[in-house]
Amino acid sequence: MKRPLSWSMRFALALSAVFAIGTLSAGGLSYLFLSREMSQRFLADVRSSAESLARIASTGDRTDLDEEIRAQVRSSRNGASLFAFVDAASGQTTGSLRLSAPFEGARRLLVGRDIPAGAPKQADSAEAYLAFGIRTEPGWVIAARDEAWVSENGEILVQTTASSLALAMVLSIGLALIIARRNERRIDRMDRVLDEVGAGRMHRRIGDGGNDDIADLAARVDQMLDRLETGVEAIRQVSTDVAHDLRAPLARLRMRLEPQALSGTLPADARREIGSALMDIDAISATFDAILRLARLQSGTVGRRHDPVDLV
Numbered sequence: 001m002k003r004p005l006s007w008s009m010r011f012a013l014a015l016s017a018v019f020a021i022g023t024l025s026a027g028g029l030s031y032l033f034l035s036r037e038m039s040q041r042f043l044a045d046v047r048s049s050a051e052s053l054a055r056i057a058s059t060g061d062r063t064d065l066d067e068e069i070r071a072q073v074r075s076s077r078n079g080a081s082l083f084a085f086v087d088a089a090s091g092q093t094t095g096s097l098r099l100s101a102p103f104e105g106a107r108r109l110l111v112g113r114d115i116p117a118g119a120p121k122q123a124d125s126a127e128a129y130l131a132f133g134i135r136t137e138p139g140w141v142i143a144a145r146d147e148a149w150v151s152e153n154g155e156i157l158v159q160t161t162a163s164s165l166a167l168a169m170v171l172s173i174g175l176a177l178i179i180a181r182r183n184e185r186r187i188d189r190m191d192r193v194l195d196e197v198g199a200g201r202m203h204r205r206i207g208d209g210g211n212d213d214i215a216d217l218a219a220r221v222d223q224m225l226d227r228l229e230t231g232v233e234a235i236r237q238v239s240t241d242v243a244h245d246l247r248a249p250l251a252r253l254r255m256r257l258e259p260q261a262l263s264g265t266l267p268a269d270a271r272r273e274i275g276s277a278l279m280d281i282d283a284i285s286a287t288f289d290a291i292l293r294l295a296r297l298q299s300g301t302v303g304r305r306h307d308p309v310d311l312v
Contacts, residue, residue, distance in 0.1 A: 023165050030161065035154055049143035084096070088140070104133045111128065243289075254278060261278060
């Protein structure tokens with residue numbers, strides 16, 4: 001029959017499950033908060049780039065604006081960042097970003113729909129850009145950045161969080177199982193000792209050397225076994241003393257009654273009564289002798305003798 005899980009093991013597994021749920025929940029919330037924080041910072045960077053171009057455009061100096069856009073385009077040779085200025089009067093676009101129509105505010109631009117696929121300045125792995133447009137008096141300034149940075153950092157965050165959570169769960173479950181197995185062994189020792197004491201080996205003790213609740217319980221059980229052994233020994237000693245002290249009076253009583261039973265002057269009825277009394281005295285003496293023999297055997301003062309016995 002398969003042994004059911006002990007309370008310690010069930011408690012360890014339940015505690016590990018609660019820890020795993022809590023850890024996964026904390027990891028999920030951390031991922032959501034960090035992802036939102038990265039997205040907000042990403043948008044703030046794109047907006048800051050657009051505002052920097054907008055300040056130059058507001059001065060009305062197109063030369064400085066064109067030079068700044070070309071400098072920004074040169075600094076982003078991999079196409080991770082795109083910039084554009086759309087002239088309000090002519091509609092002409094300057095920069096690395098080509099759009100069908102300018103816009104204001106934040107917008108997500110998909111490659112192939114909002115941005116022509118395979119554009120010369122576009123990043124090869126780019127799938128979408130986060131853009132921010134600002135309307136100035138000369139026209140619109142737009143800055144866009146590849147969202148791959150956010151997704152890559154999100155993947156790194158997921159991998160790091162998942163690895164940390166997995167390690168923490170493995171360590172917590174392993175530690176819980178180790179503690180549970182240790183408690184099971186200690187409780188099994190208590191069971192064995194109690195079984196042995198019940199079988200008559202009164203000297204057995206648990207002797208748990210821990211410093212927790214189980215150790216305190218084991219110490220109290222050992223104290224109870226000490227008192228039990230003392231009580232049993234006292235009862236055994238009293239029985240031995242009573243049996244020993246009564247043997248002599250019974251022997252003297254038998255010596256006094258036996259001549260009366262053998263006397264020819266005594267009536268037959270009285271002789272039978274004395275004979276019955278002598279048989280009772282012999283039975284009591286045999287019982288006391290057996291008590292004394294058991295006491296000597298339990299104390300180990302005499303060796304055991306093995307003789308064949310006819311069970312029939």
